Each structure stands twice: as structure tokens, then as C-alpha cells.
Amino acid sequence: MxxxxxxxxxxxxxxxxxxxxxxxxxxxxxxxxxxxxxxxxxxxxxxPSPMALQAMIDEIKENVHYYPEPQSPLLVEKLARIFQLKPNQFFVNNGVDGVLSMIAMAFIESGDEVVTSQYSFFSYQSVTSRMAGKMILVPQTQDRRFNIDGIIAALTPKTKIVFLCNPNNPTGTITYRDEFERLLAAVPENCLLISDEAYYEYVDHPDYPQTIPYLKDHSNLIITRTFSKVMGLAGVRVGYAIAHESIIRILQKVADAFPVNRVAQAGALAGLDDRxxxxxxxxxxxxxxxxxxxxxxxxxxxxxxxxxxxxxxxxxxxxxxxxxxxxxxxxxxxxxxxxxxxxxxxxxxxxxxxxxxxxxxxxxxxxxxxxx
Ligand SMILES: Cc1ncc(COP(=O)(O)O)c(C=O)c1O
Known part of the structure; x- marks a missing residue:
């Protein structure tokens, strides 16, 4: 036995x-x-988005017997056009969950410290522990938000990753622009700041940070977004990271051979037009x-x-x-x-x-x- x-x-x-x-x-x-x-x-x-649904049905009928393109190039090109970035700044994977796993696999060495908030998205803890990283959970503010000063105080030379969940699951609260800027300024160059924005589209608060422009001067920032929520595609699993091209190249190295199935790629691509x-x-x-x-x-x-x-x-x-x-x-x-x-x-x-x-x-x- x-x-x-x-x-x-x-x-x-x-x-x-x-x-x-x-x-x-x-x-x-x-x-x-x-x-x-x-x-x-x-x-x-x-x-699901009706446009995504139709595209997925068509894809099943016509192409499901073929392997998908490994790095979702059509989707990447479209995202790059939408965000006015370069295609090599996008990494598409099997949901943001897949993206988080790849980030952990690529960057967390045994004993590295990973900082996030108490009462946040559980996957941060599971991907960290899988790689034998040490999770540091910082208590929240009274109003159930990320305590940014607490997180900054928790940074040490051993911190490899900071996970910011904005908006935060499960509290639904947000981190404001000034807090985000303070955190970004405090995180050392060789420590990654992940801004997980799975619920980005739902936020209309004027002080919610638009993080993409910060990528230009912060090559340690990774933004994650998903098609699971507002696009209604949770069942086919597709999400992505936006980051500096050097980070994307590393994530592609650790990715599976065909991480995003054809149906998901087709659905996500069409869904982007479904305003x-x-x-x-x-x-x-x-x-x-x-x-x-x-x-x-x-x-x-x-x-x-x-x-x-x-x-x-x-x-x-x-x-x-x-x-x-x-x-x-x-x-x-x-x-x-x-x-x-x-x-x-x-x-x-x-x-x-x-x-x-x-x-x-x-x-x-x-x-x-x-x-x-
Ligand atoms: C904050 C947060 N990040 C990531 C995810 C995972 O998203 P995906 O379905 O793209 O894996 C979720 C799903 O609930 C979430 O709440």
C-alpha cells in the first residue's frame, strides 16, 4: 500500500x-x-453574452476537433487594441485562477513571503502554499477594506508578491487610487504587485484606480481580469494578465501546452464586442x-x-x-x-x-x- x-x-x-x-x-x-x-x-x-454564445456554438460545430492555438493570439491582439498596449503584454490562461497558479509557479520559491489581506480571495493562499511560500495576512480596516498601510508595513526583503484584490472578494470593497499609488510606490522593484480586478467592470467609483497607465513605469505590476463575471463565461474558463513583456515571457514558459480551449477563446473574442x-x-x-x-x-x-x-x-x-x-x-x-x-x-x-x-x-x- x-x-x-x-x-x-x-x-x-x-x-x-x-x-x-x-x-x-x-x-x-x-x-x-x-x-x-x-x-x-x-x-x-x-x-453568457449572446454574442459569445453564438461564437462558441459556431466554434464547436466547425473546429472543436482541432487543438486550440496555445497563446490565444486573436484574443491577445484584440485586447492589445482595446487597451492600446502591445500584444506581448498579455497572458491568457484558464481563468484568472490559472493565471494566479502560473504566477505562483514561476515566481514563488520555498520560503518566499507573499502578502495579502485577511478576508480576501482564497486562491492567493492556495497558490502560495502549493509553492511552499509563506503567506502573510494583514488585518483589514474597520470598514472591511485592504489596510494598505498595514500591507506596506508587512513588506520585508523576503516579500516576493503582494496580492491586491480590487474590488475585494468577499467584502465587495475597493482600494482607492491614492492608496494604490502609495502601495505601488512602496513595493520594491523585485517584488510583484498583483492587482486582481476580476470585478473591474462593475465599479463606478470616481476614486477607483485605473491601473493600466501605471504599467508604463512599473514593470513589477501585474493586472488580472476575467471573462467569468461580467461576460458570463465562468464555465469555459478564460482570464488574463496584463504586465511587462518580461513577465509575460516567463508566464508563457510555465503555461500548459493548450491552456485555453477553443470554445473559450472564441467566446471571449466575440464577447468583447458585446457592449x-x-x-x-x-x-x-x-x-x-x-x-x-x-x-x-x-x-x-x-x-x-x-x-x-x-x-x-x-x-x-x-x-x-x-x-x-x-x-x-x-x-x-x-x-x-x-x-x-x-x-x-x-x-x-x-x-x-x-x-x-x-x-x-x-x-x-x-x-x-x-x-x-
Ligand atoms: C477576486 C477574484 N479573482 C479571481 C477569480 C477567478 O476568476 P476566474 O473565473 O477567471 O478564474 C475570482 C472568482 O470568483 C475572484 O473573485
Whole structure:
């Protein structure tokens, strides 16, 4: 019998398990429910961009028996045109998750320090621990934001990467331009600053930093964006990094042979032209956020003001049983106990009907709890 502990790298044995949003299929099977809505992984409730969908269908019909182009050149060229950068400044991969893995694989040596905030995107911790890096989590501000001064104070000669999640998942809050500039100025040349902007399109705050212009003078800055959220393509997995060409060359060295499938490349390429859908997705998130805030306030609950397509609500009581009671009503949300916020739920903004249903399910779950 194999002694799995003996042959597995210690860094892998040490990884804390990630608890993803429960898939709809699993909840239907386990609870015997037919009508289930998923508001737990910040996906787009409108579905995919129709233009992306048509392009994906065409690609399947015509080309799915061919391997894809390894580095998504059409997509890269289009992104370069849109952002007025050079194509060699883009790295497309299997979602931003894939991009983060490649960054970790390329740059984190055993014992390197990696700094981010407490209560941020869990993948930063998993990709770091996989490479035996040492994760430093800096406490957040009172208003659940990245504490930029705390992060600057945590930098040491051993820091290899700083992960900034802006907007931040799971709090929905943002880092402002002046804070971003302070951080960028403080991060040493040979330390990477990753600005993960998975929810970029949803933000309309005037002090949210537009980070692309900073690339010119900061070759240690990496910006990540995704097609999973506003474009509705989470299921096909495509995201990208924008950075100095020397960084992109290294990421390409560690990438798999065919990291982004054909269907995803075609969908992303077409989706970039679907302005109408992107605008509608953003509008849906904003209106839905207001709907959720209002419904919560009627229950005496307040959400953290969000700049994204999800909200964080602190129930003030253990959120696990409330999550379970909502699940039993066919509404999947995300309990944040595994992330150290045991009284909080994260709820993805859905369609108006889905939001209504989530609010009703939450109200019932709370009543049952209080009543019981
Ligand atoms: C902050 C953040 N970064 C990255 C990702 C992963 O995005 P992708 O679907 O492109 O892998 C997510 C997904 O939820 C996210 O919230």
C-alpha cells in the first residue's frame, strides 16, 4: 500500500482545503429539490453574452476537433487594441485562477513571503502554499477594506508578491487610487504587485484606480481580469494578465501546452464586442444590489456597501445554520465560516426574481432560527 504522506510534497500536505460554492446539481441531488438557484460563486445571472454564445456554438460545430492555438493570439491582439498596449503584454490562461497558479509557479520559491489581506480571495493562499511560500495576512480596516498601510508595513526583503484584490472578494470593497499609488510606490522593484480586478467592470467609483497607465513605469505590476463575471463565461474558463513583456515571457514558459480551449477563446473574442450585454450585466448588478440592501434593511440587517456583483452581510449570529436553512429552500449562498467570518454570508446578486427569492429564503431561515 502506498504511503501517500511519504511521497507527497510537504507543501501540498499543508494546503488548507478550499470550500467552493456548492454546484446546483449537487444540491438538487442531495436535497431532492428541482428548483434551485445558485447565488454563491458570483456568476452572471443573465447567462453568457449572446454574442459569445453564438461564437462558441459556431466554434464547436466547425473546429472543436482541432487543438486550440496555445497563446490565444486573436484574443491577445484584440485586447492589445482595446487597451492600446502591445500584444506581448498579455497572458491568457484558464481563468484568472490559472493565471494566479502560473504566477505562483514561476515566481514563488520555498520560503518566499507573499502578502495579502485577511478576508480576501482564497486562491492567493492556495497558490502560495502549493509553492511552499509563506503567506502573510494583514488585518483589514474597520470598514472591511485592504489596510494598505498595514500591507506596506508587512513588506520585508523576503516579500516576493503582494496580492491586491480590487474590488475585494468577499467584502465587495475597493482600494482607492491614492492608496494604490502609495502601495505601488512602496513595493520594491523585485517584488510583484498583483492587482486582481476580476470585478473591474462593475465599479463606478470616481476614486477607483485605473491601473493600466501605471504599467508604463512599473514593470513589477501585474493586472488580472476575467471573462467569468461580467461576460458570463465562468464555465469555459478564460482570464488574463496584463504586465511587462518580461513577465509575460516567463508566464508563457510555465503555461500548459493548450491552456485555453477553443470554445473559450472564441467566446471571449466575440464577447468583447458585446457592449450591450456588458452594460446590462452591470446594470443588473447595481439594481439588484439596491434591491438586496433594501430587503435586508427591512430585516434589520446591513450589508457592506459593495462595488461588485455580490454583497457581504453580517448576520450577527452563526451563518452556517442560516445557510443550511436557505439551502433547504433551494437557494445556494456562501457561508464565510471557512474564511474566518463565521457570522457572514456572501450573496451573489441575481435577477430581480432571484433576489426576491433569496431575501424570502433568508427571512424564513432567520424566523425558523429565532422561533426554534
Ligand atoms: C477576486 C477574484 N479573482 C479571481 C477569480 C477567478 O476568476 P476566474 O473565473 O477567471 O478564474 C475570482 C472568482 O470568483 C475572484 O473573485
Amino acid at each position: 502506498i504511503d501517500i504522506h511519504k511521497i507527497t510534497r510537504q507543501a501540498i500536505l499543508d494546503i488548507k482545503e478550499y470550500v467552493p460554492g456548492k454546484p446546483i446539481e449537487e444540491v438538487k441531488r442531495e436535497l431532492g429539490l428541482e428548483d434551485v438557484i445558485k447565488l454563491s460563486s458570483n456568476e452572471n445571472p443573465l447567462g 450591450e450585454f456588458i452594460d446590462r450585466s452591470v446594470r443588473t448588478a447595481k439594481q439588484g444590489r439596491d434591491q438586496l440592501y433594501q430587503g435586508l434593511s427591512k430585516m434589520g440587517l446591513a450589508a457592506t456597501p459593495s462595488h461588485t456583483n455580490f454583497i457581504l452581510v453580517d448576520l450577527g449570529i452563526p451563518a452556517g445554520p442560516v445557510y443550511e436553512a436557505m439551502l433547504a429552500q433551494g437557494v445556494i449562498v456562501r457561508p464565510l465560516g471557512p474564511q474566518g467570518l463565521p457570522t457572514c454570508l456572501r450573496i451573489t446578486v441575481g435577477t430581480p426574481d432571484q433576489n426576491e427569492r433569496a431575501l424570502a429564503a433568508l427571512e424564513r431561515a432567520l424566523q425558523v432560527r429565532v422561533g426554534g
